[in-house]
Amino acid sequence: MGVIERKEREKELRSENIIDAAERIFFNKGFEHATMNDVAEEAELSKGALYLYFHSKNELCMAILQRSLHILRKIFVLLLNEKNLTGIEKFTKLAELFITFAKEHTNHYNSLLSYREHRENCPATGKIIKSTIEENQNINNIISDIIKMGQIDKTIKKNIDADRLSLALWGNFTGIMPSSILSEKVITNFNPEDIIKYHFELLINAIRN
Amino acid sequence: MGVIERKEREKELRSENIIDAAERIFFNKGFEHATMNDVAEEAELSKGALYLYFHSKNELCMAILQRSLHILRKIFVLLLNEKNLTGIEKFTKLAELFITFAKEHTNHYNSLLSYREHRENCPATGKIIKSTIEENQNINNIISDIIKMGQIDKTIKKNIDADRLSLALWGNFTGIMPSSILSEKVITNFNPEDIIKYHFELLINAIRN
């Protein structure tokens, strides 16, 4: 009797459906202006039911953020496993992929930037928070691994600290600059893409063997 | 009769007092958990009075953020005007100063990271938003100028794009990584300081003449 298993699957499905609905609502109205009633309606559930699956509005948001990280990780994994590319070539492609991600998954990219805002209001013990941290860690490891591959195939200098550099890059990727301050046209004519690419160029020069 | 002038001064003073109170409350309770009633009480005013000086809670927050930028700018101006330092030396000191700022003005530093959150809910026409953008622009110009000084005194490569590099650095400084994701002990043993310093090291290698 796979009743329990089926129920578990259904519960998982409901949860995913709620996140789907939340994405549509949050991405459309913005986190602050979207209400839990909106989400409930979109999910074809009552508000109370939402709270059977998520502790709070913030946690629901973290679930979306986790998805964003998941998408990005999958993209990076593809790069990591690609044959016929040297380490430094993969490293170069990182910037490109990230820009593509920001362009093609703009809403998800933006969700990453509100990590702080939502994270603070979620208990650290939750499953969602844990997955989020795990995804994040994975992404850093992938970047780090790409650098290390470059050191093995001798296209990246041996003395580069792969772990530190990967963290620095990640910080740069998710810096608030690209999407907010920079997008104030008043401030600059450069677009975020420009800046990220230029920054990468300099780093590549610094680490190339 | 300087009555009008005096009144203007007093109004300005009130405004500053409110921001003082708001800092004490927001920095203590956190933006989300602090209420306008708290701020009003701390400022020894009624809630209604706050709204004579600031359009919204978010705008009050932007006023704090503007102060943060102002503090940081003053620090950077000192560096810019320092004699007896070459361009590359000043550039090197930028990282140090920023880390010091983050350590000694942690609350103000954190306020910078919530730019997006508050910015979205403020009309672009407001005086506070304008000053914020201006301070931001100034800081970018200072960083850019430091790089250009290095190019003049030949300690920094001629072909470095000062404007783009300054924006990339600013993005890195205000990335969400340092204070949030990185501070999850689970993820890494490095502290933000480490990462920023290492990143700078690489860049310095790349741009040094």
Add this chain to the structure above:
DNA sequence: TCACCAACTGACCCATGGTCATATTTTGTC
């Protein structure tokens, strides 16, 4: 002394996150 006006007050409005007693559906048992 008085009219005026800017500064200020705080009771009030209302939107919304979150709760909970109740209702509905599903499941297991006989």
Add this chain to the structure above:
DNA sequence: GACAAAATATGACCATGGGTCAGTTGGTGA
């Protein structure tokens, strides 16, 4: 099929807090 127990869902309700506004206060200038 009947029925109790458990799981799931409902939506009226509550508390909170951002924001408003009719009314008060007190300084100013005539």
